[in-house]
Amino acid sequence: MLKELAETYPQLYLDPDKSSIDEYRAVVLSGKRPGGTRSLDHFTTDERDRREYIETPAGKACVITLYNRRDFEVFVRCMMAAKKGPQNEIPETMGASTLITFNWPRIHAHMDAFMEEQRAAGVASPDYDAEFKRFTSVRANIQDMLIVLSHGPYSNVTADQVNRLESMSGREPMDDAAWDEASDTVRKFHELTHFVCRRLYPDDIDEIRDELIADAVGIYAAFGEYCKDMEELFLGISEARYTGGRIENYAAEGTDMDELAKQISARLAGYEAEIAASPVKDIYDLMMRLMKY
Numbered sequence: 001m002l003k004e005l006a007e008t009y010p011q012l013y014l015d016p017d018k019s020s021i022d023e024y025r026a027v028v029l030s031g032k033r034p035g036g037t038r039s040l041d042h043f044t045t046d047e048r049d050r051r052e053y054i055e056t057p058a059g060k061a062c063v064i065t066l067y068n069r070r071d072f073e074v075f076v077r078c079m080m081a082a083k084k085g086p087q088n089e090i091p092e093t094m095g096a097s098t099l100i101t102f103n104w105p106r107i108h109a110h111m112d113a114f115m116e117e118q119r120a121a122g123v124a125s126p127d128y129d130a131e132f133k134r135f136t137s138v139r140a141n142i143q144d145m146l147i148v149l150s151h152g153p154y155s156n157v158t159a160d161q162v163n164r165l166e167s168m169s170g171r172e173p174m175d176d177a178a179w180d181e182a183s184d185t186v187r188k189f190h191e192l193t194h195f196v197c198r199r200l201y202p203d204d205i206d207e208i209r210d211e212l213i214a215d216a217v218g219i220y221a222a223f224g225e226y227c228k229d230m231e232e233l234f235l236g237i238s239e240a241r242y243t244g245g246r247i248e249n250y251a252a253e254g255t256d257m258d259e260l261a262k263q264i265s266a267r268l269a270g271y272e273a274e275i276a277a278s279p280v281k282d283i284y285d286l287m288m289r290l291m292k293y
């Protein structure tokens with residue numbers, strides 16, 4: 001699977017521990033092929049690694065799951081290296097990422113077809129530059145959105161921590177394996193929420209709000225109900241105070257984290273009331289309701 005992906009996104013052939021940001025930029029921004037041998041030895045791989053395509057109201061989503069944690073980190077570093085540099089650290093609390101990247105094979109294939117068509121039509125000097133500019137001016141022609149997931153406990157939260165939550169008191173306690181499987185579902189639908197909302201509402205982006213909605217949808221998808229205390233655990237909030245956790249990744253520098261935790265806790269209570277107010281038709285209905293909340 002990784003080899004197939006690397007043929008479309010050749011920056012995956014570059015080892016982020018050995019390659020420079022300039023090498024990544026040449027591949028990602030200019031469409032150049034990586035130098036040297038096409039090796040993926042910097043990935044461990046796992047036979048359970050998978051790629052799936054999921055139909056959503058915003059189109060088909062490509063979802064990639066990597067079971068080895070280091071593979072997930074290397075993959076994200078490779079895909080983000082042209083912007084943030086290959087040494088960009090991936091926080092332990094980050095278990096998924098929605099990535100937007102150029103698809104140069106698609107661009108090259110279109111331009112090759114254009115030149116062939118022009119020559120077949122008797123055009124001696126096809127205007128390559130004009131067609132390239134026209135084709136690449138349409139974002140959908142040149143960009144792909146990939147959802148990349150790791151495997152393991154969501155938000156670096158343990159099964160024992162989840163089992164102790166008040167909302168889980170009536171359920172059979174989960175062992176680590178069961179929590180890992182539930183985490184996969186939370187993580188997948190969290191990222192699918194970003195995929196759908198960013199495509200349907202491209203001008204309405206609020207990073208913290210979007211994280212709250214995505215967590216809520218992921219929890220509902222995994223457990224069939226919304227658990228406010230579970231989402232607070234993921235974010236690092238207890239009794240409307242910040243206790244250290246993922247939400248810090250999205251807060252601006254200098255933010256009063258306790259005040260932010262108080263605001264978030266109140267908003268999550270609103271989600272709880274909204275979900276309880278009427279039946280949820282399906283997971284995408286829930287996304288839309290919370291976006292309009």
